[in-house]
Amino acid sequence: MGSKERIQRLKEETRVNILDAALQIVKEEGWQALSMRKIADKIEYTAPIIYEYFLNKEAILFELSRQGYVELGKAIKAAKNKFTKTDEQLEAMWIAYWNFAFKHKEFYQLMFGVDMMCCEQKKSMPEVDYLDKLFFETIKDLMSAEQPEEGVVCRKYYTFWSIIHGLISINMVNKGRDEEMNQHILKDALKGIIKYINE
Amino acid sequence: MGSKERIQRLKEETRVNILDAALQIVKEEGWQALSMRKIADKIEYTAPIIYEYFLNKEAILFELSRQGYVELGKAIKAAKNKFTKTDEQLEAMWIAYWNFAFKHKEFYQLMFGVDMMCCEQKKSMPEVDYLDKLFFETIKDLMSAEQPEEGVVCRKYYTFWSIIHGLISINMVNKGRDEEMNQHILKDALKGIIKYINE
DNA sequence: TAGATTTGCTTAACGGTGTTAGATTATTTA
DNA sequence: TAAATAATCTAACACCGTTAAGCAAATCTA
Incomplete structure (x- = not known):
């Protein structure tokens, strides 16, 4: 039953995707433009999901x-x-x-x-x-x-x-x-x- | 009919008040906390008034x-x-x-x-x-x-x-x-x- | 396999932001 | 006093960070 690990890996991947998306937005539009909703858009989720990976934006x-x-x-x-x-x-x-x-x-x-x-x-x-x-x-x-x-x-x-x-x-x-x-x-x-x- | 000048002076005063209010807020709560509505509160007006004195917040x-x-x-x-x-x-x-x-x-x-x-x-x-x-x-x-x-x-x-x-x-x-x-x-x-x- | 539970995700909402348009009130002018 | 103008406000838009509630699918339990 390695599915636990597979899921764990997927979660880890999403975490990385969030950080990557954030960085990409900042590179393209600057820190001003970084928003939770934009990050969510980029990783094709809705904003609240991010809060399952990070406490808040500051994190x-x-x-x-x-x-x-x-x-x-x-x-x-x-x-x-x-x-x-x-x-x-x-x-x-x-x-x-x-x-x-x-x-x-x-x-x-x-x-x-x-x-x-x-x-x-x-x-x-x-x-x-x-x-x-x-x-x-x-x-x-x-x-x-x-x-x-x-x-x-x-x-x-x-x-x-x-x-x-x-x-x-x-x-x-x-x-x-x-x-x-x-x-x-x-x-x-x-x-x-x-x-x-x-x- | 010096009322024109009096009014002009009052407008000038409001302009100064806006800047003072902004500065006071920043001193008390930092740049993060500065908002148009807070400024308006402090000078006892509503936010849109500020736009008659300044083009926008950046100004x-x-x-x-x-x-x-x-x-x-x-x-x-x-x-x-x-x-x-x-x-x-x-x-x-x-x-x-x-x-x-x-x-x-x-x-x-x-x-x-x-x-x-x-x-x-x-x-x-x-x-x-x-x-x-x-x-x-x-x-x-x-x-x-x-x-x-x-x-x-x-x-x-x-x-x-x-x-x-x-x-x-x-x-x-x-x-x-x-x-x-x-x-x-x-x-x-x-x-x-x-x-x-x-x- | 049927039902209960957990998981993943979304929608809706709260209170905040900058800003604009429209309505309203007060003042000045004719 | 009536019309015109200026001063101000209310309401709204689109966005923000964040939270609560709900739905639907997957999983576990009996």
């Missing part, structure tokens, strides 16, 4: 956000692994972060948008911690000569994050900026800060 | 955004005027920017939120240009020794803006961060970049 956003962090984590890990020297690693990691933001704009908006509706419960998401740790460790490695204390590493990390995130989000608001200038600023800033950390 | 947001830029412009101009040395001016300006963001959080979210609903027509707002120019000029002054070309100044400006905006928005998303650390990062970053510009 869908939360899950998408989580997936975003997983992907971002992978991308950054991969970037790090391409290099052996720590400073090169760190630069590659931030460039990966940058690329993710523009390749998966919708995700980035959901994950880092300034007060976009979304999940209040951003606090304890393990996928976020993973990312934090990844950068944190690398920066600590880079400063290892000086036996840095936690607080200093943390500050460096935030400085990094700020400048990158700032560049990205300014670009998303005032969209259609000079791509070349951005790359220039990004590289410049990275080099500058990495040097500053080493100094 | 209200746009006007509030404009007011935000005016205030921010004033604050930054004032900060600049408190100093004579250019480097001190620039630092004071960015600190004023920073302070504005947290003192008028709602405005900052509206003006610089990553893809917050709001006004697509962010493009040609003269109040934005004013702000741009203010920073641009100061940075150019600071670099005057080197006869900098436009592109370089522009890049410096964007680097500045990114790091400040990044710091601010990361703080607004992960709210309730270590205030002291932030001030530290801010001052650090400013000093660093200003030095970098001078170098």
